[in-house]
Amino acid sequence: MNRFAVLLTLLLAGCAASPTRTTTPTAAAEPAQPPPLTYAETNLNATLWAQGTVEHDMAYRSIYAQATRQLALALKQKDWDALPKTERKNALKGLKPAVIVDVDETVLDNSPYMARLIRDNKDFEESSWEQWCHEQRARALAGALEFTLAASAKGVTVFYLTNRGQHLKEATLANLRAAGFPVADKETVFLGLGTEVEGCQTSGTKKGCRRELVGRRYRVLAVVGDQLGDFIDVGSNTVMDRAEAIKPHANWFGERWFMLPNPTYGSWDSAILGGQREATAPVKHQIRRSALRAE
Numbered sequence: 001m002n003r004f005a006v007l008l009t010l011l012l013a014g015c016a017a018s019p020t021r022t023t024t025p026t027a028a029a030e031p032a033q034p035p036p037l038t039y040a041e042t043n044l045n046a047t048l049w050a051q052g053t054v055e056h057d058m059a060y061r062s063i064y065a066q067a068t069r070q071l072a073l074a075l076k077q078k079d080w081d082a083l084p085k086t087e088r089k090n091a092l093k094g095l096k097p098a099v100i101v102d103v104d105e106t107v108l109d110n111s112p113y114m115a116r117l118i119r120d121n122k123d124f125e126e127s128s129w130e131q132w133c134h135e136q137r138a139r140a141l142a143g144a145l146e147f148t149l150a151a152s153a154k155g156v157t158v159f160y161l162t163n164r165g166q167h168l169k170e171a172t173l174a175n176l177r178a179a180g181f182p183v184a185d186k187e188t189v190f191l192g193l194g195t196e197v198e199g200c201q202t203s204g205t206k207k208g209c210r211r212e213l214v215g216r217r218y219r220v221l222a223v224v225g226d227q228l229g230d231f232i233d234v235g236s237n238t239v240m241d242r243a244e245a246i247k248p249h250a251n252w253f254g255e256r257w258f259m260l261p262n263p264t265y266g267s268w269d270s271a272i273l274g275g276q277r278e279a280t281a282p283v284k285h286q287i288r289r290s291a292l293r294a295e
């Protein structure tokens with residue numbers, strides 16, 4: 001049975017078990033109520049696309065291939081740096097080379113976790129997410145191994161800058177090693193949520209301080225991620241502020257910043273929801289619908 005057939009079988013099983021899907025004979029005049037949509041349910045198509053389609057893997061391979069090609073040029077050009085200008089506070093001279101990659105949906109594929117949520121009609125929860133992380137079964141995404149191994153072979157340190165918490169450090173590093181990723185042992189290359197950075201005030205899940213920490217000792221040749229926050233901090237996560245934040249670095253896309261496509265979750269969705277992130281699933285569904293542009 002291929003992966004799609006397996007997923008479909010699981011989905012059908014999930015639907016059969018879900019109380020929201022049970023239909024009972026009622027008076028003919030009673031209109032059918034649509035079942036509440038969980039976030040996971042709205043994610044069916046996106047997850048199927050991300051989970052093993054040729055199109056998804058071609059996109060990842062294309063972006064990682066370009067990032068790999070840029071390494072030689074970036075190494076040679078001594079003023080080349082991929083940190084946002086606001087986070088580069090020291091001179092580049094004498095710094096060792098590094099690249100910064102995000103973990104989830106950048107180098108590790110967590111689509112089976114999303115498939116489970118859809119199957120079970122559940123929303124994201126920290127407990128189920130951490131259980132998945134501890135299983136250490138996430139596979140390498142297309143192109144990610146080639147890029148990180150090429151960097152490592154050139155003497156470039158690979159930093160894994162993630163919003164997985166410090167308590168998931170060992171499980172994540174074990175998963176990365178098992179998947180074949182280079183994990184330097186003479187450097188703290190896991191920079192998880194909660195990493196203390198002296199002299200830098202971290203706000204929430206923002207990654208700016210941790211990028212700055214890498215930059216204090218390294219020249220950053222490339223940044224790879226699937227979220228805007230993997231590249232630059234944004235004042236407030238509004239659609240407008242996000243668009244403004246990238247403008248000063250527009251000519252870095254595909255040159256030193258490599259954004260991977262993730263339609264399954266992310267700060268793009270939080271920006272659309274605005275202040276309604278904690279609203280009920282049907283309300284959030286309506287907000288997303290009203291954000292559609294039909295011209």
Ligand SMILES: [Mg+2]
Pocket residue numbers: 102103104105106225226227
């Ligand atoms: Mg990510």
